[in-house]
Each structure stands twice: as C-alpha cells, then as structure tokens.
Amino acid sequence: MRLRGILRILGLLICVFSVTLLPPAAVAIIYGDGGGTAFALAFAISLFIGFLVWYPNRKEHSDLKVRDGFLLTVLFWTVLGMVGVMPLWFAEELPLSFTDAVFESFSGLTTTGATVIQGIETLPHSLMFYRQQLQWLGGMGIIVLAVAILPMLGIGGMQLYRAEIPGPQKDTKMTPRIADTAKHLWYIYVALTAACAVAYHLAGMSWFDAISHAFSTIAVGGFSTYDASMGYFDSSTINTICVVFLILSSINFAIHYASITGRSLMSYVRDPEVRAFLGIQLTLIAIVFITVLAHREFTSTGTAFNQAMFQAVSISTTAGFATTDFASWPLFLPIMLIFASFIGGCASSTAGGLKVVRVVLLFRQGVRELNRLVHPAGVYSVKLGNRILPARVVEAIWGFFAAYALVFVVVMLGLLATGLDDITAFSATAACLNNLGPGLGDVAANYATIPDTAKWLLVIAMLFGRLEVFTILVLLTPTFWRS
Template sequence: MLLDFRPIVFVTGVLLSMIAIAMLVPTMVDLIVGNKDWQVFLLSSGFTMFTAGLMILTTRQESKSLNIRQAFVMTTMVWIILPAFSALPFLAADALNLSYTDAFFEAMSGLTTTGSTVVSGLESAPPGILMWRSILQWMGGVGIVVMAISILPMLQIGGMQLFRMEFSDRIEKALPRAAQIGTWIFAIYIGLSTICAYLFWLAGMTAFDAINHAMTTVATGGFSTHDASFGYFQSAKIEAISTIFMILGSLPFLLYLQLLRKDWKPFFEDTQVRWFFGILGTAIGLMTGYLMVQQGYSFLESLRHTSFNVVSIMTGTGFASTDYSLWGAFAMPLFFLIMFIGGCAGSTTCGIKIFRFQVLFETARTQMRSLLQPNGVFISYYNGKPIPEQVSTSVMAFFFMFAAIFALLAMALGLLGMDFITATSAAGTALANVGPGLGEMIGPSGNFSQLPDSAKWLLSLGMLLGRLEIFTVLILFTSHFWKD
C-alpha cells in the first residue's frame, strides 16, 4: 500500500497557518512605529495563509491517526516547509537585502533555535524583523518540547523511547490525553517567558528588548536585537537573569508539570538533572579558575562572564556577553567540547543530550565489569530502572551517526575553502544547534554572512539533522522505508 500523504499535508497546512498568523505580530509592530515593512509581513502572511488553506482544504478527511511512516515524513516535511515560508519576510525586507539562501538560513536557524545569523547591523534593522526572528525561535522552542515528548519517543529515535518510559506512568495517569499535556506544557512555556520578560524589564532593558530576549532565552535560541548580544547591556543583573532562564529552558518540561502537582521528589531525584548540573558546574569551575590564574580576572568578574557564556554554549543558546575567543588556549577546546553536550531531553535545548551520555556511560561501565567477570550478569540502569537493550543500541547508533555526519560536514566545508577552525566549529554549531562558532569569521564577534551560499545550504541541512535527531531525516533516504 502506497504512503497516504493526505494527513501529512493536512497537518503541515495547519502548522503553516500558525506561521501565517504569527506574521501578523511583526506586522502590527512595524505598523505602530510607522515602518513600511508592515506591508511585507502582511503580504507574506496572506500568501502563507492562502497556501496553508489550500493544503488543509484539499486533504481534509475524517480523523485518522498517523502511522509510523507518515510520522517520519511529516516531521521532516514540517521542518522544511515552515522555514521555507518563514523566510519570505527576510527575503522581501528592503532593509536587509538578503538572497533567498540567506533568508532560508536565517529562518532555519530561528525555528531550530540554532541562533546562527547572517544579519548584521541589528540596531538599525526594522523592529518587525527583529520581532520575527525572536518569534521564530520562541515557536521553535515550544515545538521542540512537544516533538520531544510526543513524536520522537514514538519513532524510537536515538533512545528517546527511554524518555517516554520514564514519564509515562507518572504523567499520563494524571493527564491521560496528549492534548492535555501539550496544553500544560504550552502554559508553562508562556509563564516562563512572561516572567523572564518582566525581570529583564525591571533590570533595565526596554520593553521591546525584554520581550525579544525573553523569547529567545527561554527557547535557548540565541537571537538578539543587538550585534554585541548581551555584551550591549553591560549588566551583571541582566546576565544573571538570562543565565537562570537558559538553565530553566534546559530542564525537562514534564518535571515542571510534576512540580505544579506539588510532586517535588522527581525533580531532585532525576539523574539527568543531576548530571546536567554536575557537568555545568564543573565547566564553570574550570573556566573560572583559568580566567583568574591565566587572564588576571577577579573572582566575581571571572564567575560572571564564565557562568553566562558557559551556560549559553552548553545549552545551545549562543548568547555572548564578551568575545570569549580572546580568553586563551584553554577556553576554545572547552567551549568546543561543551557545545555538543546540550541539556536534558524534553527541554528546548539541543546537542547530544545528557541522557545519552548517561546511557553510554552505564553501558561502558557494564561492559568493563563483564570483562573483569566474564561469567557475571550485569545490568545497566538509568534512574534506577534497567536500560532496555534496544535503547542502548539506539543511543550508540546515534553517537556513531552524529560523529560521522559531523566529520562529513566539516570536510565538505573544508572543500569549500574554509580553514580548519571555521569548518569544524561551523559543522559542530550547526549539528548541535548552538549558534556562534569559533574563529574570527563565525565566532561571537562575527556572523555567517561571509560564507558561500553552498556552505549555508549545507549548514541548514546540518541544523535540520541536529534538531530532528538525525535518524528522522536519514531514514527517508533508505529504500526499505519506501517499500510497500
């Protein structure tokens, strides 16, 4: 039986209509300030809504759940179609003068919450464009959480089924319907964003900056309204607020549901959360000591800059309070390493995710114990429960494919003329959805505008692969997937 694309196109049309509605927000922003780009957003919204309407009306049918093959196709299709239409305002805005390649790169970077940008002169950019960049990351952030909770566990991608097993008993008994869980997650997401914006405003940001940075902070996205990112504000208080909310965005959102139900125990007992804070604290401690000893920073100054930038890079947010590429030889390897780690599963963060490192560690430890006692029976555990063999296999396969694609992407960028640091960090930052890379060109003080178009398309593919956990996309290129 051939694959039925009607439900796939229908769902994509519904999500595309949400993008069209979201475009009306920057339309109003530009209209209020008297910027002519409001027409660009209105026309883009109209065209997007027209296309979405056609997709919905021509494929509407009786309610029917997606099978696993349709879910794979739909997930990838959505994350290609939405950036394609989200790029229209960037393309049509006179002030930006972007090609479609640049516009698509910016939109893909936004929706995948990567944070890499080709736009410079942000201070002089139209407010509607700045708002649109932030909205894309905010929508992408909540979309990633919902996808990690409902879709990827079903597809058994990279060990994500373990995450579903962890929470199914505790959450689904209280909120048995997926729609209820999604509604609560969205409410928590809005609540965190609102509180973050209010605190930014109290700390000295303008209302416009506070709203934009709150959206991109909670989404761990990294887009800013200023070229200097958080370095523009020169405020320890603002950096501290951002650090806290980047961390909150990096924790499993289902744990917040349990907190609301006054169940605090899982939050403190979850080994994924403990590992996250352990790795984060170690990286901050090492970098703080290094800056004090080698760079002559005071303790408070070192702790301030280290905490913000280490949290930003590890969570894949990509904000910068200073040019950390000038911190010396130790800083670059450390930042390059932690950019791959990411946060917890079921959060807005990117990267490999903490739970996969836990599964890999437990599997390796069990293997070493088996070498010492060949006749013994040893079982790997995660959060006190045995790790199913298929989860261990899936996680190890994910690590292999992540490393292989990173190497291939870096080599391809090298063939396009990039130096080693630029090519490897660009590949890493795209696949891990971090944002800025390393080096003068794409580091925290630069952007991706100088790269050739072919490199931007490759990096857009890298962002897509990284955000959809690699296998979701790659499986579509296998002949077995399309067989009846």
C-alpha cells in the first residue's frame, strides 16, 4: 500500500476541490446576500488542509495500483463530503447542527437529494447555488474530473477510473488514454448542462433558477431552490424539459459519445441497455398514467399524463424531483416507483440504483437457470446484445446484488433500531442507498425530524450507493490489507 503517495494525491485533490468554493462566494457578491464570509473561510481552511496533507508527501511519485485506487476513491469522497460541510455549518443564515450539515453535504455530493432544510427559498442565493453545485460536481463524479487533470500533476488515473465506475463494462474506454476519456465525459456533461439551462430559461425560469436546476437535473440529483421543488413553477413545459434531460442523463455517457462521433442515433437503437431502460420508462409512465386517471387524481387528462410522466421518470431515474405529493397517491404507485428506483439508470450515467444492465443480466441469468431445470443437459448462455458474457461477469453481478441486498438489510435494521416506523425505515434506506432522495412516511418531504443516529446511517448508505457498494466493501476484507 503506497500510503504516502495516496496522501499526496488526496492533498492535491482537496486543494482542487477548495477552488469550487469560490463560485458560491462570487454569487454572494453578485446578490449581496452576505453569505460570502462562510465560503471564504471554508476556502481558506480547505486549501490549508490540502496543503498540510500534500506538503510532507510532495516528493512521493510512485504509481497507483488497483488497491490504492480503491482506497483513494473512498477517502476522496469521504474527505470531500466533510470539507463540503464547512460552508453549511459556518453560515449564520442556516442554523444547522453538525450532523445536519454532514447529511446535507453528503446528500448533495452523492446526488441523493434528501434534505434537512426547510424554507430553502429564504436562504441566501450563495447557499442555494452551493447546494446545486455540490450535486453537479458529484453527478459525473469529481474523481472523473480529477482523472482529466491528474496527468498535468504527473499522476496516472486509470486506477481511479476503475474504482469510480465499477460494473460489467467498466474497462471499456471511449478513447485510448484515460485522461481523454474523462475529458470527453465532461465535455458531454457540460454541454448537456448548458442546453438544459437554456431550455429552462426559455420555458420561464430566471437564469439563476435555470442554471441551478440544470445542475441538479443533469446530475440526476433532485435538489431545488424551492421547498416545492419543480412544483413551484407549475409548468407542464418545464416538467417535460426536466423529463427529457433526466432520460438523457440516465443513459450511458459512452453511448452519447458514440452517437456524437458517429453522427448517428443508431448507437442508442443498437444498445440493449438503452432499449431496456427506455422500455422500463415507457411501462412505468403508462402504469402511473392509467392509475391516476382511474382514481381521478387530476381534473384533466393532459395534466394527469404530464404529472404521471414526470413522477415516473423522476423517481425511477433516482432524481427525486417533485411536482405533487406523490406519497398521497394510491399506495401502489409510490411503492412501485421506489422499487423502480432500485433499477435506476444505465451504467456510466449519473443516475443511481443497481443500473439497468445489471438488472437485465440478472433477469437473463434467472431465465437460464429455469431453462436448465427443464433441460439439464442443455447449454445456455447469458448474452448482452450479441456478445456472450463470461461466467466471471455473471458471477460478479450476482455478488454485487447480494452485497447490495446485505447493505440494504443492515441499514434498514439500523433505522428500525433508532425508532423509525417500518415504512419510513424501508423508504429512507431505499432512497439513500439508491441516491433517490424523497421517501415515504416521516421522510416524504424532509429528513429533519428523524434522529441523528438515523441520519449518520443514511449518510453511510449514500456513500455505499454512490460508490456502488463493492468499492467500500473491498476495504473491509482482510485480503485488501495484506501486502
């Protein structure tokens, strides 16, 4: 384990992250909201911490190994989450306890979208912007951004990339060099953000709201500058724009790249994961629309369809935006949508959940086992498109599913032990492990009232969900620490 090399890189990355505290400070100056002091102080402290971690190890230039990449990734997200606490904790306009500040910071950085803040629209513009920016940075993964700049610092990035994007296709690179891959990911990410912001503004949002909501939409995060979330705008056009960009952001960014470079939409048509994802979305929209129409939740068919489409896509892609109190709908719908959030979006997208490709392969593996029961001597393969997957990949996905289920059960039991009721505990665990945000019961709108112990458990669940379980669990194995 190259601990000094890891500390050197971590110190540099903290210094880089400290720079992201300057835009909210600039927003404070522009709007004169008095919130700049907290960000200036947080910037100075985080820069100093980064320097202290980097300076004693500045001459350590050993290459990262795979194990180092896993440890650095977990350290990076944990440390940055704690650094991100400072502006929220220092702000006089936002009297949060340390636990609440930690919860809000990690919820933003992991793009979970769960909040403990009430009266969001009364906050200074700088704090509102900061919450949205946290999600935007966490959406693609600050590690991927770091991969793009690490070569400038003389550090290789492949190990970080593998740890950040685990999955059946994690070793597939869009370009020969990993730094170029990360840069192309960010080009697409920034372009989608800009297009989304312009669309929101043309639909009636102010530029501040348009940029802020574009940040959380492309990150599939769910934070808003209003307590009522997207419902504040009461606009079917804005709802539709949000749905379009949520779907785009939930598709594998490598597919976007292939479509752009190939100047053809056939990349989406040919990809089995995209087809499955779109099929799931259309099915959910149809079910929700038919149900709300049958229960006469809305006065017109057009409104019913728009609301059904928005809520189905928002919850199932793990964004968690709201336009209405979906928890008050027939219980079948919110429970179904929370279960749909376990599927989430495509691999290498900004959405959370198990990821569509894993669910598809789990389903096909299940079908293969059923066929084997009928024809024990038969030879059946698990395919992704036209490609037969090695047994090792299928085994890894089953292992991932088992680990995901284990973490879910442990966290939910922990929440029940803190005194939460069963619906609240179940939905809060699902919402945070899937990086969804809103739940049911006591966490339908806000997490402020649950015990502090429950909040810390949910912060852990957010990290497990964002780093896709294995990245953290591997650190708990004795094998990892053996030299």
